[in-house]
Amino acid sequence: MKVLLDRLGIRRLLNLGVTEHLGLESSVRVQLSNLIAVLGIYSNIQYSIFFVIAGAPHYRIMNLIHVCVITSLVFVLYLNIKGKYTLSRVILVFTVSVPLFFVSTISFGSSGGFYYYFLMFAIVPFVIFSYEEKWWILFVFLMNTGFYIWFEFFGTPGKFEEGTLLYRKEIQELFRINSVVSCLSFVALFMFYFLRNINRIQKEMTRINDHKDRIFSILAHDLRGPMGTMSNFLGYLTTSLPERDELIFGLKELKKTTNQTYLVLENLLDWVQNETKKTQCNPKNLSLSLILKNTLDILNIQATDKGISWEINVSETASVYCDERMTATVLRNILSNAIKYSHPNGRVSIEAELVSQFMEVRFQDNGVGMTDDLLSKIIEGKRFASGFGTVGEKGTGLGLLVCMELLKEQGGSLQVFSQPQVGTKIIIRLPLIN
Template identity: 80%
Template structure:
């Protein structure tokens, strides 16, 4: 169904004016405004033919009014596209009532039941205006309700020329039935669309709260540890005159804590940027070896302390088309996990080879591995509790999630293969240099 609507261009029309800076609630109002405009255009075209065929009184004048309304509704779509949302909504709520008013005044009277549409248009402002625009909502509601009451209690049946289709009572009843069914169908469509998007808003709120809780958890626990360690060692170094060996040991611990804090903050910021769609992607042709070496240098102290040995099989000629910051973050996270979950004196194997339009980079460790359940959660982007490393290192649970998102942003991919106590193999694909 989505593909069919996409071919017709309906989905494009529905999303006119919907931009990244709009919130979900505002986007829904713009989409509903577009939906009402599209339905109004089709309805006016349809009734122009019906009135001409049925011989409605003054149908030539009514068709001129229909053409005017169609042009104004096209203008509403244009204004949404130009992000002039308030003006487009105000024009819309007044324009949609125009043809009904003239139909019920100079053509059909109360015979066709067209004035029933005023009841439908009385609820339209509730779904396209925000609460802050409540006076507009009230005004449009009262205006359309007043029109309905006037025609219902003070209106007169239309006068039709003998020999035309509309002169027959059965045809008039068909128009009345069509008006009732159309009103109910349009209201159901608006409500369904609105409820669908309310459900999206609720899910977004749940996701936002989950992200907030995760950020607070990282700030309260994962950053507290390394910063506390740095404070302790700095206090020790400033309050005493340590021996050379103790000084070197303390500085090494400070460097490890600094690196850990940096990685946690970088992962957190990258994750937040990606979730809020504010990631800046600046690709270029880059040498993989240079980026990988920088990542290994940052983690060299942690690897050395655990006796982890790198074994690489990567050509100096391998170049990739990527964003340097994103790719560096991905490599650091993967290598950091490999060190963290490897047993002391273990090995981490790194190799790369071109496959089709991508460079496939494989990282294999001999560490604790992951359960099937944990692996599924990671690949599905679900929240999970990060375990401790083999010597008590703490993680945020964001590393691989950030990697998946950053690789996807660059047109790449990540695959993980793991078994408990047998190690983990991470395979990433990044587009080759162009």
């Protein structure tokens, strides 16, 4: 179905004017406005043809009105593209009622049931206006309801020329049936689309609440512990003068704790920025070996304390076309995890080679590995609980999720292969300069 809609260009029409800066609720209203405008254009073209075939009274005047209405509805789509959403909706709710008013006044009268559409348009403002625009909702609702009541109870039947299709009662009844079915179909379509997007909004709210809880959990547990450790050690230094060896050991531990806290904060900020779509990608030609060297320097103390050795096979001339901060974050997270889940005195290999239009970088460790369930969550991009490292290191469970999102933002990709108690292999692909 989605493929068919894409081929017909309908999805593109419905998303005219929808930008990443709009909230989900506002985007839904713009899409519904586009849907009503597109249906209005289609209906006016359809009825213009029917009126000519059926010999409707004053069909030339009605077709001229249809042309004006179609032009106005196209202008509504243009206003959405330009971001003038309120003006677009105001013009829309008045424009869609115009042909119905004239067809029920100068052409069909109360015959054919065209005035039934006023009931449908009475509910349209409820789905395209926000609660803050309640006076517009009330005005349009009362206007269309008033039109319906007038034509239902005070309208007169149309006068049709003998010999035309509309002179026959059964054809008039067919028009009436078509009006009823069309109204119900359009209302069902609006309601279905509205309910579908309400469901999307509810899921988005659930996701946001889940993210909020995750952030508070990280702040409460993963940051409070390291910060408490640093505070205690600094308090110890201010009240006593330790021996030189104790001081060096304590400073190393302080440095390691600081690095871990920094990584947690960095992951948290990158994750939040990406989730709120505030991440800015500024790609340029970068030296992969230089970024890798800077990353290893940051993780040097962490690796040395566990006796982790590096096996690096990356050319000095290897380059990628990426955002420097994003790429550094990806490498830091992958290598930090490799250290965390490797056994003491383990080995981590890093190699890079050109594959098609990408630089493929492979990271291999012989650590604890991952279960199939955990691996499937990572592949699907789902949140998962982070386990402790081999010597009790803590994590947020955000590292690989951040990596996947940052790589996707740059046009790259990430693959994970792992077996419990065997190790983990991660392959990332970084784009090259065009």
